Amino acid sequence: MRLERLCVARGLITAAELASGHAAGAAKPVRQVVHAAKADGLLMRKNYARPATAPARFAVGQSVRTKNMHPVSHTRLPRFARGHTGTIERIQGCHVFPDATVAEGVERPEWLYTVTPAA
Numbered sequence: 001m002r003l004e005r006l007c008v009a010r011g012l013i014t015a016a017e018l019a020s021g022h023a024a025g026a027a028k029p030v031r032q033v034v035h036a037a038k039a040d041g042l043l044m045r046k047n048y049a050r051p052a053t054a055p056a057r058f059a060v061g062q063s064v065r066t067k068n069m070h071p072v073s074h075t076r077l078p079r080f081a082r083g084h085t086g087t088i089e090r091i092q093g094c095h096v097f098p099d100a101t102v103a104e105g106v107e108r109p110e111w112l113y114t115v116t117p118a119a
Helices: 002-009 015-020 036-043 098-104
Strands: 063-065 085-095 110-117
Touching: 002 015
Parallel strands: none
Antiparallel strands: 063 085, 085 110
């Protein structure tokens, strides 16, 4: 739904075209044609891993309780996992949140862990 609304808002399609599933007229000219050889590079995600600024706080195998927080911006901690206990399964490295970097204007690398729920 969000992609559909965005396409209509940007004038890429009309609501009638979306409802019918067919174009009503000629396609709009494009600024750039992406050839198959370049497509992979455009579709790959950027690497947000950064050098650690401090040692990891937790170790593999350690029991942890996740925070029950409600931040305004993005977090890698889904709501269903907040406030629950689990075990550190893997340390993914130090990473930056792209949206936080844009909002704050600085990169603030944070450790990223994979946590399995407690049995």
